[in-house]
Amino acid sequence: MAQKTTGKEESRAADTKQMDNIVSLCKRRGFIFPSSEIYGGLASAWDYGPLGVELKNRIEAFWWKEMTRLRDDIVGIDAAIMMHPRVWEASGHVENFTDPLVDCKECKQRFRADQMPEENQKSGRCPNCGGELTAPRQFNLMFKTHLGPVEDDASQVYLRPETAQGIYVNFKNVVQTSRVKIPFGIAQVGKAFRNEIVTKNFIFRTCEFEQMEMQFFVHPSEDVKWFEYWKEQRMAYYAKLGIRPDRLRFKQHGPDELAHYAKDAFDIEFEFPFGWRELEGIHNRTNYDLSRHSEFSGKDLTYLDEVSRERYLPYIIETSAGLTRSVLMVLSDAYDEETVEAEGDVRTVLHLHPALAPVTVGVFPLVKKDGLAELAQEIERGLRDDFTTFYDQGGAIGRRYRRQDEIGTPYCITIDYQTKEDNTVTLRFRDSMEQVRIGVPELISRIRQEIRDYKRV
Structure with a gap:
């Protein structure tokens, strides 16, 4: 007797098919290609073709316009990818930017311990073959390289794992040169690199990606007000992009999920064909970053209010969105296969916002x-x-x-x-x-x- 499929299984199969169709469309029509494809490709690396680069650039321009050109309280910068290694000590990335990894002693596959099914975590058995797993060990996600001709500890630097730190170390420069007054923000779009062990779902999780980040500096007494403000603003942004509201939601980080710098944090999640996943983070980072950089650099990063003469370290409300993830979100939300009854045909169509269309x-x-x-x-x-x-x-x-x-x-x-x-x-x-x-x-x-x-x- 044939096994009966459930509605949940049918839905999962349909979602997998849609994702396969999107990936196929991207390759066939010149949106996204596997990197180094003529050499067999490179895992987690993708190249943007003629249509893909136009779409990505339009999403970036849309975000930049919303965050800078249409406002008078946010300015932009473009910081270097390689920074002084002490930056990453101060930020906590050297100490805390790790994933717990386990290996299967039988099939040799590697897994993130915190992302395995709960039953596998408890039993210590491999979700792939049932073999015994090693004890978890921490793996730092930053890419290391060397600056200069000699490869030694003194020349070691990192490819930045996020763009935010370039904003924090330039906080004083921006205040002194731009005549900005708190509350104000600094925006940046740029590449970041994370040595992800598990890369999957097309361009959703890759080792090389682009971020669209804005750090908003506020008086410590007003952090909650501005945190709520930016939650509303960021959700409204996706409506302007033409994204269907029923495919977006907030997810608050629990006490055990908060990053070491965060007082409060929400993700904006999108319902991709492979499920609900993080699209953007909105974090109350307190004054952690500025205080750490002040401590490690020995430089005074406090802000002087010229009216009240109060001097303080601002709190920071961060909005951090993935540009490459936004490309996949836009494609997923826009993709449709419609029956054209008058023609007895099915057309594949991308319902992209006209401002984004390549x-x-x-x-x-x-x-x-x-x-x-x-x-x-x-x-x-x-x-x-x-x-x-x-x-x-x-x-x-x-x-x-x-x-x-x-x-x-x-x-x-x-x-x-x-x-x-x-x-x-x-x-x-x-x-x-x-x-x-x-x-x-x-x-x-x-x-x-x-x-x-x-x-x-």
């Missing part, structure tokens, strides 16, 4: 002859200053629409024989597949308005 406008001549191709190319060139465009004259018009749907292009323009008569074109909308007739001179203003008014259906 291509904003696809431009097609209905046919290549009778001057339509030349006219379409002229219209496409006229749109380039305002939008990212893609010109395509190959194949049936329906197939060209489908290709653009699959990469998330929100608007397509078709030039036909009527265009030659009255200078109008067909403007097609990705989500609804609705088509309207519009004059060429109105295209730019109409598309701009559509982007501003976009709402995910």
